[in-house]
Amino acid sequence: MKNCLRYLLLMVALAACTLRSSAVTPVGTDTLYFYDSWEQVINMTPTVMMVDPVFDVYNPHELYLVTGNEELDNKLMKDHLAASIGDTWLISSYYLKRHFKGAVSSFDGLVPFFFNDKLAYVTHQGKMSMSEILFGTADDYEYNASNFDIYNIDFLNRVVKKVTPEYLSELLSDYHDLQMRYEGMKDFKKREIIMEYYFKYIDRATEDIMRPFILDLVDSSPIN
Numbered sequence: 001m002k003n004c005l006r007y008l009l010l011m012v013a014l015a016a017c018t019l020r021s022s023a024v025t026p027v028g029t030d031t032l033y034f035y036d037s038w039e040q041v042i043n044m045t046p047t048v049m050m051v052d053p054v055f056d057v058y059n060p061h062e063l064y065l066v067t068g069n070e071e072l073d074n075k076l077m078k079d080h081l082a083a084s085i086g087d088t089w090l091i092s093s094y095y096l097k098r099h100f101k102g103a104v105s106s107f108d109g110l111v112p113f114f115f116n117d118k119l120a121y122v123t124h125q126g127k128m129s130m131s132e133i134l135f136g137t138a139d140d141y142e143y144n145a146s147n148f149d150i151y152n153i154d155f156l157n158r159v160v161k162k163v164t165p166e167y168l169s170e171l172l173s174d175y176h177d178l179q180m181r182y183e184g185m186k187d188f189k190k191r192e193i194i195m196e197y198y199f200k201y202i203d204r205a206t207e208d209i210m211r212p213f214i215l216d217l218v219d220s221s222p223i224n
Helices: 004-015 038-043 070-078 093-099 130-135 165-174 176-183 191-207
Strands: 031-035 048-051 055-059 062-065 082-085 088-092 110-115 120-125 148-154 159-162
Touching: 062 070, 070 093, 088 093, 093 110, 148 191, 165 176, 165 191, 176 191
Parallel strands: none
Antiparallel strands: 031 048, 031 082, 055 062, 062 110, 082 088, 088 110, 110 120, 120 148, 148 159
């Protein structure tokens, strides 16, 4: 389970190379499943399904359902906690804004998220580099696959925080050896180093028998 988070992150990075800001219909017969509680998410027991969904992809970290009925689109995204299609999981930004504090105001639509039974995080488009701001990108509709940030979901304190060097050091304080190794890195502020040590944190925390499960920290009943 602990390696699932890394695998899914790689999938998003690859998808970021091809997704564009237009209506996209998945190839083949795909089914979108909806979940109304964390218990359903963890146990992968959806309540509703939709065959061959269509998405409006603003960027790889912000998607919207398109059914042809705007009222239904909003209802589907607001009334469910999360959705999955294939190996991709999406969490409702409306759910995050209702139930968590912190950096949730920057999320819209359906947001990619990754989880195991103890930890979860979401990804969001990172800030453009100075060269992208000054000269644009090779394609205005394409995004740099590596240019995204990770936001940790803290279920205990009900807060979502961007994984910055300072916050990562705080997370690693429970595992002093990792904290010391991270803080001793010359390039500890670089995105790739932050990600590397955040994943080390995920591995360690997942194996930590003293760490509570997500279901120990949330209401198991459906959100509605």
